[in-house]
Amino acid sequence: MNDKLINAWNKMYEKLESWVDAIVVNLPNILIAIFVFIVVIIASKYISKLIRKILGKSSLQRSMKNLIAKITSALVIIFGLFLILGILNLDKALNTILAGAGVAGLAVGLALQGALANTYSGIILSYIKNLKFGDWIETNDYEGEVIDIDLRAVTIKQVDNNLVYIPNKLVVDNPIKNYSTTAQSRVILECGVGYESDLRFVEKLTKETIVTNFKAVQKKDDVLFLWREFGDSAINYELRFWINSISALEVAKAKSETIMLMKEAYDKNNINIPFPIRTLDFPNGLGLVKKEEVVA
Template structure:
């Protein structure tokens, strides 16, 4: 038998089989279209049901996604059984179980970020709008997706971070509480009375409206004998966002400087004393002037 004839017969068999399967294929396409419509309807219904709950928006989106994925899996399984009647749900699940091992190795990072994203979405500590720091990345959480999170830095740049990074590494949530403690160091001269300086600094801090004083102590401690000053550690509480911290620092530093100046208390410059092993010869003033006049 000629190869051309063999090929022709095989193509005819394929065409005949396709024609025989045409009704099943049409029904499977209808099932897939119906699955798409049902998925959209289910997502909309889930959104309406969860709209009036106190669940975070990210968790609402996750619930809608899981509902959509479940409906699509069921719809595709039904379509496959219609096209290939020999298939059963058990055999499809068994095939998925075997194939999932290879897929898992091939897409390890994708699944890792996916699972980390689900866990992060269920965390109560990190919310959209929080200011966080992780692995030298600092900014506001703008969006939490299934595989990645969007961090807006304070300079306006957007950083897309894999969720596995936020899951595996320590995350500092700066806005977890409404207030944050801030500390600065203030030095006064050695001839200044320590108690008087402490009172002046405290009054200046209390006068700042950015300082939180309700059940939040203002602490001022003489910290150390520095090279040219006695240093005070000044601690207070203010808002937890970065701009609130910077604004409060600016106000407190300016207020303390103004109060110390008004009280006549010196904030010293660094002093340096130079000691030489041998006495330094000093030329008389007359010799220096004559030397300058020589041509």
């Protein structure tokens, strides 16, 4: 029994001794590999910054510039890893890794279908010229300013300053309403006035109020005023005009300002904006039945 333990200890000692010898023999290569690894990491960061600086003068979108910089940085790191394996004389291990990469890649691809779909969609979004940083968009029932587009999601900042992260695949697969594609946005307001109002005067007053208070509106013809219907309690109209803004928030502010201006103008000219009311018309033959007072 003791002989077996001694033999096992000797074999383990010999194995450890061979490992130590291998480490000592390959110590210069290990130090060189560590140095190369540090240099590669630093170089990847500087090359990424250099690519961003070079592409900064191009007409590419910022999201596309970031994508190219990240891909370049990753390629530098991968090249460094291959170089390190060569320094450590691990060429055979490299061949084994490459041989198994196909099978591993297939397994990873099946497991990460959603993530890969978002990555591919992020690349597509980086090429779309009508979607860029700073645009005010509406998609997937969310509305806000685009502040980031990466390989995973599109980040938008809503009116309440909250951030929404929408997966790239959903943005690609669903409609996008971009308020920033034109230099102007349209304000649409619906209102109504009483049946006793002079409709032509109401139209004239409304247009004059808009022309006076909004710089983008140069003349009355720039204001679209349409009478829509005879409502239950008012004659309803629709008002449309353009403002110099591409933000949905500015459109909301302009609409709010218009409501206040119209209320002030109508009050000064005794134009009534009626409450919802209902008129009851009793036939002439219908009388009111009074209860007779019974005298005891």
